[in-house]
Amino acid sequence: MENTTVNLTIGALATAADVGVETIRFYQRKGLLSEPHKPYGGIRRYGAADVARVRFVKSAQRLGFSLDEVGELLRLEDGTHCMEASRLAEHKLDDIRAKLADLARMESVLAQLVCACHARDGHVSCPMIASLQESSR
Template sequence: MNEAPENLTIGTFAKAAGVNVETIRFYQHKGLLPTPERPPGGIRRYGNADVARVKFVKAAQRLGFSLDEIGQLLKLEDGMHCSEAAALASQRLDDVRAKLADLHRIEAVLTELVNECHTHQGDVSCPLITALHDG
């Protein structure tokens, strides 16, 4: 980036971080990003550290962390609280594994129902529709 530190307008900041301006404001509202002071008669300015913080938030979101969890991670970002960060990641991993188990169960049920649909022909009731009605 060619901008000087702490000299980015919110639009330039958003573009550098790969988000829109409303995302910046939302993160500020949620406490994930500080809101710089507005100089008298001027506009707020942001810097490279702010861009890095937004990129951190987006990377954590891609791993499935909630905004509340990301807020907790940001409090640990000095790197000296690895066990606390690992505990948060472990909870996330447990959630991912539970979702995977659910998806495998769903896959098995749908596979069975689709196969049943292919074997039933004529005026016989559709096994998929019947299964959905039966709950």
């Protein structure tokens, strides 16, 4: 990806990509964003492609991709490896579905415990606390 305009400081890049400067530096350390050459006595300059790349990383993160997975997606960014990208997305979709199933089970158990707490009529022991104590044994 070519940087057409090379005139942004790291702060301006962060603002344009709606992230913090430390996020830019972190992405550079992780190899997700290259660090431009720093001219002697000058400051590094970034361009439009850098803004697009940071936005790509953030978009992928919002979909649940880890930074390692984002790195894989960036390796495929030329758009010619659609099957590989599809496999990564399918794997992520499976992970998300598994997490949703776990969350549904958690929601069900917690709902039952809340109902038990509300229906305890004069019992000394809290059903919620008792259940957690039994689970920890």
